[in-house]
Amino acid sequence: AQKITQTQPGMFVQEKEAVTLDCTYDTSDPSYGLFWYKQPSSGEMIFLIYQGSYDQQNATEGRYSLNFQKARKSANLVISASQLGDSAMYFCAMREAFAAGNKLTFGGGTRVLVKP
Amino acid sequence: EAEVAQSPRYKITEKSQAVAFWCDPISGHATLYWYRQILGQGPELLVQFQDESVVDDSQLPKDRFSAERLKGVDSTLKIQPAELGDSAMYLCASSVDRSSGNTIYFGEGSWLTVV
Numbered sequence: 001a002q003k004i005t006q007t008q009p010g011m012f013v014q015e016k017e018a019v020t021l022d023c024t025y026d027t028s029d030p031s032y033g034l035f036w037y038k039q040p041s042s043g044e045m046i047f048l049i050y051q052g053s054y055d056q057q058n059a060t061e062g063r064y065s066l067n068f069q070k071a072r073k074s075a076n077l078v079i080s081a082s083q084l085g086d087s088a089m090y091f092c093a094m095r096e097a098f099a100a101g102n103k104l105t106f107g108g109g110t111r112v113l114v115k116p
Numbered sequence: 117e118a119e120v121a122q123s124p125r126y127k128i129t130e131k132s133q134a135v136a137f138w139c140d141p142i143s144g145h146a147t148l149y150w151y152r153q154i155l156g157q158g159p160e161l162l163v164q165f166q167d168e169s170v171v172d173d174s175q176l177p178k179d180r181f182s183a184e185r186l187k188g189v190d191s192t193l194k195i196q197p198a199e200l201g202d203s204a205m206y207l208c209a210s211s212v213d214r215s216s217g218n219t220i221y222f223g224e225g226s227w228l229t230v231v
C-alpha cells in the first residue's frame with residue numbers, strides 16, 4: 001500500500017487565488033512528521049512546511065498552511081494568494097519515528113501551474 | 117543560510133562507464149541521504165547514513181551502486197557500470213538526526229543522463 005498518496009497529478013490556479021493540494025497518508029506509527037516540499041523546474045527540493053503528529057494546531061508558514069486532519073490521515077497544503085513563482089511540483093512526504101531508518105517517504109507529487 | 121552542496125550538477129555518460137556524485141551536507145548534520153528521482157515521480161531513498169554508518173541501503177542496487185561517507189561528513193555515490201535506466205536526478209539530503217520532527221534539507225540535485 002502507498003504510504004503517501006497525492007491524487008491530483010496537475011492543477012491550474014489563477015494568480016492571487018488560493019489552491020489546496022491533497023495528501024493522504026498511511027501509517028500505524030503513533031509518532032510521525034509530515035512535510036511539504038516544492039520542486040521548481042530547476043530540480044531543487046525546497047522545504048515548505050512541517051506538521052508533527054502530536055501538534056495540536058495546524059502549521060502555517062507565510063502563505064503556506066497545512067490542513068491536518070489526523071483521524072482522516074489527511075495533510076493538505078493550502079497556498080494562499082498564488083503567485084507566478086508558485087508554479088512547480090509539490091510533494092507531500094512523511095517521516096515515521098519507528099520505521100526503519102526514519103526515512104522520508106514521498107508521494108507522487110502534484111504539478112501546479114499558476115495562470116496570470 | 118547553510119546548504120547541501122552537490123556536484124556535478126549535470127552529467128552525461130555512456131552506458132557501461134563509471135560515474136560518481138559528491139555531496140557535502142549542512143555542517144553538523146549527522147544523517148545523510150541519497151535519493152533517486154525519475155522524471156515525473158517522487159524521490160526514492162537509495163541509502164541513508166548516520167554519521168559514517170549505513171542505516172538503510174535496502175533499495176540500493178548493490179551490484180552496481182556504492183556509497184560511502186568515510187569521515188561522517190561528505191559522501192560519494194558511485195555507479196559502475198552505468199545503465200540506461202539509471203538516467204535520473206540524484207538528490208542528496210541531510211538532517212540534524214533521525215528524529216521524525218527534524219526537517220530534511222535537500223541539495224540542488226545531480227542530473228544524470230546515460231546514453
